[in-house]
Amino acid sequence: MNPLTNPTLRPYTVFGIMAALLIFVGTTQSWGVSLTIINMCIISAIMTLGVNIQWGYAGLFNVGIMGFCALGGAAAVLVSSDPVAEAQSAGGTGMALALLSLVGGCALVFILHKLWGTRPLRKSVTFIAALAVYFLARHFYDPASAAIEAVNPAKTGFLGGLGLPVAFSWLVGGLFAAGAAWLIGKVTLGLRTDYLAIATLGIAEIIVALLKNEEWLTRGAKNVTGLDRPVPYELDLQQANWFIELVTKFNADLLSGLAGDERSAVLKSLVMDASGIFVKLCYAGLFLAVLLILFALAQLALNSPWGRMVRAIRDNETAAGAMGKNVKARHLQIFVIGSAVVGIAGAMMTTLDGQFTPGTYNPLRYTFLIWVMVIVGGSGNNLGSILGGFLVWFIWIEAEPLGNWMMSVVTSGLDPASELRNHLIGSAQYMRLMVMGGVLLIVLRFSPSGILPERSGHK
Amino acid sequence: MPELIDLLNALVLMTNYVILPALTYGSQLALGALGVTLVFGILRFSNFAHGDTMAFGAMATILVTWWFQSMGISFGPLPTALLALPFGIAVTALFVLGTDKFVYKHYRGIGAKPITIVMVSVGVMFIMNGLVRFIIGPSDQRFADGVRFIFKAREFKAWSGLSEGLALRSSQVITIVIAIALVAALFWFLQKTKTGKAMRAFSDNENLALLSGIDPDKIVRITWILAAVLATVAGVLYGLDKSFKPFVYFQLLLPIFAAAIVGGLGKPMGAIAGGFIIAFSEVAITYVYKKFLIYLLPPDMEPDSLVQLLATEYKFAVSFVILVLVLLVKPTGLFKGKVV
Numbered sequence: 001m002n003p004l005t006n007p008t009l010r011p012y013t014v015f016g017i018m019a020a021l022l023i024f025v026g027t028t029q030s031w032g033v034s035l036t037i038i039n040m041c042i043i044s045a046i047m048t049l050g051v052n053i054q055w056g057y058a059g060l061f062n063v064g065i066m067g068f069c070a071l072g073g074a075a076a077v078l079v080s081s082d083p084v085a086e087a088q089s090a091g092g093t094g095m096a097l098a099l100l101s102l103v104g105g106c107a108l109v110f111i112l113h114k115l116w117g118t119r120p121l122r123k124s125v126t127f128i129a130a131l132a133v134y135f136l137a138r139h140f141y142d143p144a145s146a147a148i149e150a151v152n153p154a155k156t157g158f159l160g161g162l163g164l165p166v167a168f169s170w171l172v173g174g175l176f177a178a179g180a181a182w183l184i185g186k187v188t189l190g191l192r193t194d195y196l197a198i199a200t201l202g203i204a205e206i207i208v209a210l211l212k213n214e215e216w217l218t219r220g221a222k223n224v225t226g227l228d229r230p231v232p233y234e235l236d237l238q239q240a241n242w243f244i245e246l247v248t249k250f251n252a253d254l255l256s257g258l259a260g261d262e263r264s265a266v267l268k269s270l271v272m273d274a275s276g277i278f279v280k281l282c283y284a285g286l287f288l289a290v291l292l293i294l295f296a297l298a299q300l301a302l303n304s305p306w307g308r309m310v311r312a313i314r315d316n317e318t319a320a321g322a323m324g325k326n327v328k329a330r331h332l333q334i335f336v337i338g339s340a341v342v343g344i345a346g347a348m349m350t351t352l353d354g355q356f357t358p359g360t361y362n363p364l365r366y367t368f369l370i371w372v373m374v375i376v377g378g379s380g381n382n383l384g385s386i387l388g389g390f391l392v393w394f395i396w397i398e399a400e401p402l403g404n405w406m407m408s409v410v411t412s413g414l415d416p417a418s419e420l421r422n423h424l425i426g427s428a429q430y431m432r433l434m435v436m437g438g439v440l441l442i443v444l445r446f447s448p449s450g451i452l453p454e455r456s457g458h459k
Numbered sequence: 460m461p462e463l464i465d466l467l468n469a470l471v472l473m474t475n476y477v478i479l480p481a482l483t484y485g486s487q488l489a490l491g492a493l494g495v496t497l498v499f500g501i502l503r504f505s506n507f508a509h510g511d512t513m514a515f516g517a518m519a520t521i522l523v524t525w526w527f528q529s530m531g532i533s534f535g536p537l538p539t540a541l542l543a544l545p546f547g548i549a550v551t552a553l554f555v556l557g558t559d560k561f562v563y564k565h566y567r568g569i570g571a572k573p574i575t576i577v578m579v580s581v582g583v584m585f586i587m588n589g590l591v592r593f594i595i596g597p598s599d600q601r602f603a604d605g606v607r608f609i610f611k612a613r614e615f616k617a618w619s620g621l622s623e624g625l626a627l628r629s630s631q632v633i634t635i636v637i638a639i640a641l642v643a644a645l646f647w648f649l650q651k652t653k654t655g656k657a658m659r660a661f662s663d664n665e666n667l668a669l670l671s672g673i674d675p676d677k678i679v680r681i682t683w684i685l686a687a688v689l690a691t692v693a694g695v696l697y698g699l700d701k702s703f704k705p706f707v708y709f710q711l712l713l714p715i716f717a718a719a720i721v722g723g724l725g726k727p728m729g730a731i732a733g734g735f736i737i738a739f740s741e742v743a744i745t746y747v748y749k750k751f752l753i754y755l756l757p758p759d760m761e762p763d764s765l766v767q768l769l770a771t772e773y774k775f776a777v778s779f780v781i782l783v784l785v786l787l788v789k790p791t792g793l794f795k796g797k798v799v
Binding site: 203213436 | 583587773787
């Protein structure tokens, strides 16, 4: 049995290769680097899982991943940062009124639109009513946001959050993304695939623009730093006796040959290194648990009658519709579920970073890179998506040092002061974009179903 | 009732800050949307790499411009970039034809689903994106030279005696003139020449066109060349008018697609109309109307807020909302676009 072609062995083989790559980085670069990559790999894998639910299960082309990811990040801020009482008393009521008039007004406009029936000027009346609602909401919103942003703008200047544990925000991030996806799906899912793609591209830009500019909500471009952590801090660990004992036990051989000052100096540096790795391991454990739960759920869903129905809809919408399946409702459901998974991953990523920086969301990195992961891993196959998340993130990170190294080899014959050489070395970081494009094109051309192709029962 | 002088001032204000910028931006969008729509009509997929094709074309032109400038060649009062434009177009056309030969052709051969080809165009987008940043870097590049203004706000004030100034930048006039000339040439080509007619036939009914002996390879080649011309010109004009920054070109994808879809994909007329609709709404909705209203309203009704419907940062929301509204009311766009 060839371990690469046999469909049962193949996942073990490719995941084994992936593990070997990560271990290789661990031994040659450092374990800290390797663990950093692994943590982001897991988060990427969760995002990829979400996109795979949409694309692999149901064939929905969503290019708004960045938006859902950013919403998850916003959830992390809103759940975990401490409430700013002063700002809430300054503008909380105004904001609540603005929100109320917006929601209530929209409901009223909707009812008016229904009740107007076939009377003349229906569209104009609805439009004017909607405009009135907009101005009413702005009437409350403008002073409230100004008041909130004026409260200690250098440090807070926003409403703050709930002050709850940050891990709780992973759930909330999922809910935020699900809510947004429901709204967007309601409007755009009836459209053709290309149109859906453009619409989601736009939504993502709008969500990020909102998070960047609404300073009263998430401090916008001023960023929120120093978010809560679900794991211990390195500094606390370095003081903790149990941790120092643990490090001593692990390095007993090394330390036994030393004594006095030398021993305590070596121990100190060992504890420093170990505390960083320990924190990353804690994150990795938490993330892995989330990934495994989501993977199990996704697998169960895919192999259930529901999963078969969804795939039937994907393969032939007309036939599935003729069999009485509600195509539009299933699409909406899938869109919401997949986006929720992306939202969870977005919240986890902000937790890992410890800060929320809306300015860094960029569609190449947060939307299209995830797409490369899905395609490379194998659309329709959850295990493949996870592999894609790991492998592509690994390449994305390692392409930069590789590009630098390649450039210095290529330019080694040039005069070190020459402009061309400096330019080439300076631009080496953009090699990774080309590498990603190349990987995507090669996979699409020579192995369109990805590394781990979809497996359906009847094949 | 406001006095005549106030009316005139308000009108000048509007022209300076809304009408002229929107006309210019609309022309740039229309050229971009024309490229998207042509590719969609003939090759039947949404080309996500179009924004980066614009960036690539602009980059090629900028490099040639710098070379010309270093040799002391200039175009008199006009920007040197216009002299470099044909070279930029040639390079871009060659590159685009290359991507077709090595990438897209295979998928046409196997009859891939349109969405697969869209995915392929994402791969091409990544490569072009990386290439542009690799060669010219991610930061802002200014390459405009020549005369900047046809007349300045101060000169207009002195000439007219109004308190509002009106400035006419040469990049605005160049954009509008070139856009009109290019669109006229394109329509003449599509309507009058044999190849153009063949292209339209191919777009309407591929099988029938093939049966009548139209050479599909030639049609595809011409389409890519036209797309490269449109993208390069749109990219250079946008760069002359504002500035060249690769990421901004990538973001132009949204308004360009919105314009093409609003007009109806595959309809050149629609792409132009869509471009101007998007541009005018974007500029008009993000404009601050305070000063304008002060001229028109009696003094006791003067607004104390900025009277801005939407902050400039949300201009993407404008293209998006128009897109969704049009799709909900008229799913194939204003000019009855095609469906794949």
